[in-house]
Amino acid sequence: MSVCPTDFDEKVECPFVDRKEFIEAFENAFRNIDQKNYSILVYYGVAGIGKTSLRKKLPTLLEKHNKSNQHTRVIWTSIDFATEQYRQPYKFFEILSSQLHQKYGIKFNSFDIALATYLKKINPHNPLVKENYSEDSIVRDVLDICDEFVPVNLIPNVYNLAKSLPERYQKWALKRKEDISKLPDLEPTEIYERLPVYLAHDLADHLQNTSESAVIFIDTYEALWEKERDKGSFNSRDEWFRKLIENIQKSCLWVICGKESLRWEEVDEDWKNYLDQRKIGKLPEKDALDLLKQCGIIEKDIQNILIESSEGVPYYLELSIDIYRKIKQKEQPTPGNFAKVPEGIFCRFVKYLDREEKETLKVLSVPRYWNRELFKTLIEKFNTGYPATSFSELHRFSFMDVDEEGKCSMHQLMRKSLQDYQDPDLKKEVHNFMLDFYSNQLKDLDIKAITQENENALTEAFYHAKESLEAEKLCEWFISVSDPFYRAAFWQLITPMYEEILRILESELGPQHPDVATTLNNLALLYKSTGEYEKALPLFQMALAIREKILDPQNPDIASTLNGLAELYRMMGRYDKAFPLYQKIFDIYELMLSPQHPEVAMALNDLALLYFEMGHYDKALSLYQRTLEIVEEVMGPQHQYVATVLDNLALLYSQMGCYDKALPLYQRALDINEKVLGPQHPDIATTLNNLAGLYHYMGEYEKSLQLYQRTLEIIEKSQGSQHPYFATTLNNIGGLYASMENYERSLQHYQRALDIREKVLGSQHPNVATTLNNIGLLYNNARHYEKSLPYYQRALKILEDSLGPEHPDVAVTLNNLAIFYTNIGKYEEALPLFERAVDIIDSTRLGLNYPYFLQLMSNLILASGNLVNKWSQYYSFYGIIYLYQE
Template structure:
């Protein structure tokens, strides 16, 4: 059985239909490339409107120009984001440089060196292979000279190295030596972020040296947002492309095709001066008629029907041409063979497919994607009668698409039409089959070995579960199947699914159903872990209201929500609110569950954390030791909850100045977490951060530094760049550099931490005060006293208001402010601050051996000595 007519084995390739006004827009931008710093021409419109056809046609104008005026050659290339891997910045840049290198012999020395350095830093034990690089790559030439690519040895001596490389690199080395020489000192994430800059410099150098111009085409731009349409982060997804454009300037025209106009002016209003945005609307009737004629449809009555039903969308016309030719194999097409309204055109189309084809397409319209193997399974499972060996024939139709990885899909309007016009029982059976298919891929999932395939399986399983399961079944199933992803910190992935499931539950079960409360509680927990505290706060409040109303105020689930609510308040710095909720939760748990239940241990440990932050260390110690006792009794020694309690107890000992007790507990907690979660989990990062802080306080800076750096890498990768936890690590790393005397590294880290905290936390949060205090101390040590004073004063005000007048953190700030006054000779202002700090530390019963006490008392003694020397100098006392 043949799907396509014998005289055209491939899908119809329709000729380009002239879009005169849009071609003129390109010509205008093309001739004025050098008039402004940047030139970006944007074509946008709905899918199928003809953007890609236009994009494929425009390079012919460039080639004609190059043939007629070879003195001013224009180079060009094209990249389509429909290929998923090209949406990754480094892969886009790699492909762009490769295409321009192959077509025009352009050298990308800076980019090649930077990319090689990046890969070497993240894969230090994997050697670079010369054969993996093109003949024109500097990396290949480097590997000809050196046995191994070792950035720390090669890059600081770029100029010297260039002299031993071919002569063509010497000019580049002189110009770009400063940028390249910095590479060994950059973290992999820093190099990754600067890759667009390195490539831009290379391309800009080429254009400047040759007086050529460039045109870069980008298609399917909307694919960048395929997994995240959140408006707040919209412009962050293509920030790297703006960086690339900004660093080339002039001589380069960017032609971007997508479904929507760009919104770069939201980032910087100046972009309005450089964006030329043209919406592609309906294909004019004349052009649509020309297309039909060129494809052999000459019957006027059929032409009229197709033009009306297409609504001016070229892709509809292409589908019509496919079907017209198929019908004509058997009989003369008539106007009745085609739908008159867009909603019905696909239904009419499928009437002229063979029975096996129609049944197969009905089944294929249920999943969103498939590959050859899944296609075979579906055909076999639902006995459509279609030969599994005819995969390529079926996918030759224009409403079918296959990407370069063999991922297949169907045009959405065709898909929707098939679903609306098939037996609904069959549709549900296919959904059930697909749910089982993807759920099986998620069974017994090792959280340390989750791959992109597992992520895709969860996404697709959830899609089919919504169609297969009743609301309460959906909730129970999703909580179970998403739990490994939650524990593995794939929070961004599952949050959107929880949000969607919550809407389903509320619609089907009502807003006060227990399942709704469960979804609200879990979603709030995700927001809390991602640092979105305001969203979490609202959801926890709703959860609490529902559970109190439906379960009562003595139910364990109600206590769980109280504990979660309290934990959120603790992280937000609202300690008094947190305290009352923790105490109430603990009272319920002990009464209902007994004193040795895991939930009791969790609440006790959280309450201990709160008391530690409030400076009440004795209360915290008793609770933390009790939490550990419960966990060791109810869990095995390698349970992650044991590690959490160990980590928190270690942190308490550390802040009490008992470093000898803290160190082995940190190491034990770290061993458990790495064994359970793997090395890249946020809980591992938390313990690494705390352990680094301990080494820092012990003066073992060389041990602390790599731990902080590893912590930051994990947190930025998992939590994102704007998470409060990232700010804490930045603050700690900056403190380490401060103590090591490297002020230039410390200051930008502190400032970045402050920016995150001021953006994500309440203005009166103690963490903001801590960062202000640290920056002030840094300015003080740098001698920039005018900058330090207002920061100290602001920090002290926040801490006194949020923690009270007797908190140890208040004492620390008082001590630092007193040092500031001492440094500028204002001893009378420093003295009461030192004395007050000593009184606070004594009141909190930290003990005479605590580092806080010894540091502050020594500072106070030093102040007395300075005051005495001053009095002797001015003759108030005799020596």
Template structure:
């Protein structure tokens, strides 16, 4: 249920969403209030997430309970630490006692006497004035009789006077005689520390005498640490409240709303048995939409923009609704009117934070993630003044998140607002630092040793590069840094990044620029390797068209694009389209690079493969041999291109039935590829698959089977289960099972092949 105004002239209120889990937590805590010595229910979450709205809703439920109850009523009240004076223990207790007096006629005799004694000891020459006390205060009654309040002789007088006062005082005096008697011997500081205890005595006595239960709400709990978070122990600031709670056993439920979890178990691990803490998460999208509709925002594009940018924070929506109404008076609002985080969000987030915390959060808002090591590096590098030893304290905020692997992040809304409301020069400096930090992790990267950490480094380096590098530099940087991942077949990882680079380049440089052509070509190659030929074809065509416009027709990159486009046509079986492109590419390469260049060898090998597919074996064989001769002359013996050529030549010999020549070539190709590319590369899978085909063709099924299975494992893992190469291996495995007369297995693999195809 969302609560919001229907009158457009009313101020927008932060909505409450009746989230079942939080209401149930309250009901459960209240129902079990007598089963535990202490009951503390904590609701925590980022600023503006709806804690206060929840607190108000729970208060409404208590009102309804009292209105309908025929027997025991619930005593309840609330106090908000947003009011600075309430953060002082004596004032907190004074206000709460006043509220409970007025609402439920509860007497706070012990607290009143203790506070009056404290005040008189601190101000011995200033008389107490009875008009400063409520009519039902014991201090007023005593002053009516004694006309003076002197701690040395007052306490015995109070106890004696109680006999002439109403019966209620007599019972109290009898029960609290020893506690009151000791006050005159205490120093003011000692009495000040004991004020929560005396207050607790009074409420505990009332609850015991009436068999009633109490609920006390405390809101904006984080304000207790305003400007004093780093002074002394974190848990010293609310030590007095723990003392208060400790002296009211059973029958009292404390509901604390703040930005952080309570950490009382650091003081005494027994508190874990009594703290019930619930994090209030983002507002569900359906409720956000409902609120916007109720408040008159019906434009779908604006609804979408506000829901996405709000990150589920109701206060953001409240401010946005106010902004919408202001704009509406002058013109029709548009999504771009809400692009910036409202000022109020930023100030609400950083309220109660000290300078060092704010400066640290500004720096941390630039990276998307960090760990403890990076946290310390950033703090020292940018000299924020925050102690590096206080990592845990900073990350205890509800807007900070840390997973079980130590990966830290910040709530996206506060992150965005921090980035907007800070010095942009500092932000760019941090982006540049992070770019170098991650780029250094990618230097001289061995493609066989790429780890998830390297993948993260590339992803994060790319994020920061977009923020700090000029457009043309970004393109060249990314081609270089992503090359090891390209060669290691991490195509699914880098393809979205290439797409972003393309969009950025086209937006900044236009569609006819050499860097555009290069990016289109690389992007097409990625889609090709991933088996997405329909996506690859238009990119290759655009790359060739752009390259021919901006470069000399005989430029090597033109030939490379021709070669790639021809290979795609060959792969999809359009041999007649592929042939002229291969021939033209070969002509350019031989003219520009020379007849013995490795690029010429690559094109020769591809042309040979095309002739082989077309059944023109007599044309294919000399081209394969010429390719191998060039490769062996110009490349190292372990170069991947040599392995490719050998693999292709072995497959050719196997196709024409020359098995004696095929076998050693397959072995050599597999050896090179495993050494250079590692054991889980698609090229290794290709050789394994071809090798298995070879063994199957000569009837050695037991040798073929494990090779097929290994090839399938690699292709499914690296290329994904729907890749055409996976389908090829599945089909080959099915055929092998037919040869082995294992028809059930064959049927299974044929069905999988058909599903992919």
């Protein structure tokens, strides 16, 4: 039997009901479109409140205007961010320009050239095919003249080239020659960032030349933040969209529909002058009544119950209208057919479905979504009696939704009603089936090739596991299936799942259960990996307290938690806390494990890293060498942990000035990691960053910059742009630009690194001092001496307090501070600082191997001037006045 009412082939198309206030706001904004530089009208409110219906209604007013005012035409188009690909700037610009070109013949010459240049730069070996461009595209015309689109040859001579093209390009080429001519010199990322500017210029040129106005409708704006809300700055997600608006002044009205109001004033308070934000609340009772009447519901008692239960949400009324028509095919609806609360209403709704329909919907209410294949599998598995060929008919109901990718879901009120009133055994059976279904997709995962489908499978499997498994089994299952994702650095994906498991375990097993300690420990490791150190610390401490209470003192699990806590303290710069924990770990391992055990090697590596950061390079070197011998012998020369030790050892050699020793170690570490982890893993970023630093030291700046940029891309994708290591790379790029004497870009990177470090690590962390020192040095080198002093002073105070007065980093800042006093002629104040810096370097036995040591002596003699004889007995270093690489 047909799922949908036989009188209706499609689901209910409800007429638009009057939203007078919001229509008037649009009409007013349109009338005053040229009164401000930018016109942005925002409609926001909860899902189902009628934003999309309003957005579909407004263009009819524009069409009416165009018919009655032929000399003041309005062009318009609409884009819905519910389509996932449109949320990407590149695709959005493509669809926007394509729609306006197809509807109104608008030319986007600058944008087309810029986009073609970008595509050619990122895929230089792939020729552009003119058949991919419209008949009147400038790129197609260029390809008709030239055999190949080569930006470096074509674009600088764009005006001359235009002479060979149709006449319509002459005016454009003359106006936009300067912008287009810059394209060959821009990096692909720079072109990508400027795409909205090129598109905006093209549209602005059209509007200016034709005296037309434009209205751009954007729907489902909140989708830009899907899965991204906690990543970085909230307003960074639509920065590209603001850039587009900023470059089209006047003559353009933007109508944006979303669940929330815009927060652009957080970026620039001036946006308040241009944003007209209108919250769409409940549908007025009069409008709700008009909707019911227009759809044939004339019984006053039924009207009253539906309006009361809908709570002013139009979509809820649409569901009620759908079911009303279904009932009326069999009998006259009565108020008794509709309960007063949503659950009751939906229970009654289900009553009037066929048995096959009801049984199918009960099964479908358990998964959160499905596609055609899973739909078929479920109805066959649970023998609902519904024909597998009637997939489309079932999904015509208003409570069903199918997106453009064929992903189906059910309205939440309907879904909840079905779950609440179905057999619990059936519900449990479907959950078990879905758990097996998704778990099978997680078997034997290659951590280098985890796909979006694998991520979705884990998310859905976890949802069903919570409904299927007891607490202890749930914990055991999740540790197993999430391990590949942890090793592949999908930390942001699994962290909220671990948080939820912790709540379940504490509730059902009690706060002192071993599984609670395990989950606390694993969650702390995740927080540590994502740079959330303050969150990780209490979890490690709680896990340690539980394990020390319930386990034998020599249990390896205690050593594991101690190691995580010690590593966290090291990363937080709290070395006094880390060192005794490492000693405690070795006491446990000495009793439990052989000296060649991998766990011992890992502990040695971590201790060496601590010595390195404390400036004890000789101790660190000995431990790294011992660690490398163990792991190569026990784990094999191609093991991923071997790469970790190689990278650490190379970094130590680099800091000691032994570049010839460091370079092959970095290259070997990189080769191993790329083979084992793939090119986008955070561990790859670590090695790339360190290798970039080495090339910087060696003066190979272009190689260094390329590696740093690749590092940033990996970190931002895997850990986010607020991670401490992202700040580290920004800091190092700042140092590189300083060496290249590009002080403006250097300061920009330093300041951004400082902002992240102070926010994430705290204002007293040694890494904050590192960036402060670098900014002070930058101002010193730029001869803004008065600006550098407070940065040096604050850096010195932080380093002395956190690392102690004898650390090499203290000597770096002392040296830079001494150079500052030398530059302003205060030699007597510089001398004791140089002396103290020399004493520190002598005590660490770095000597002539310290980077830039010889350059230091030469620069010091030049700086000392008439005190050269007095100071010639001293030697200091001028080295790290360009930057301190971490």
